[in-house]
Amino acid sequence: MAAPTHAVSLAEKFGLFAEPWSPKVVGEFNDLLVKVVKAKGEFVWHRHDDMDEIFLVTKGRLTIQLREHDVVVCPNEFFVVPKGTEHCPTAHEECEVLLFEPAGVVNTGNAAASDLTAPVDPWI
């Protein structure tokens, strides 16, 4: 694979869409996708049984509700939700988050499909 000629700007990518809770793919390395997602309001309680999920916040303030406590993630902070752990991300104001996931992850995990279930792995 030839090296691309430019870096990827997260600000530019976040400017391409508005809808919350709908991760978009902006890069890949090895077997992992780099995704951007906007968070606003409350998502849905769910878990990913086979995957630790990392949330790296670049703008705003993300609250990750866990069953035993909440975790607040501010810009330039990250949090890893261990596999199998129920969680519900929430953001009072819109925030911007970076995810690193293998291909094929459904954003709502084990929760019933709903309006919050986003297309899987769309590139922007």
Added chain:
Amino acid sequence: MAAPTHAVSLAEKFGLFAEPWSPKVVGEFNDLLVKVVKAKGEFVWHRHDDMDEIFLVTKGRLTIQLREHDVVVCPNEFFVVPKGTEHCPTAHEECEVLLFEPAGVVNTGNAAASDLTAPVDPWI
């Protein structure tokens, strides 16, 4: 694994060390380590034959020299050096970079061990 109770602050982690070109582990998810590294001056030409390498800049300006062109990576931008691609990171002013790598990666890749070769996977 129980979920930790707090997010990891990159600013706090970057404040714990000064030396450039010496990646420190600050988290892990699935089979990947989250590392922080400070860049200053010119590193060494090298490649990683088995691993794409992602550079996510959080502060400063990183120039990644490739054999055919240079790529400048500014804050909130990332660049992926494809596996097998020779590269030499350079920073005129100190900059802060996030890496995501499996355990065991030697920072200088295929280059001869030198003063720039850092300890492998120290946690901070």
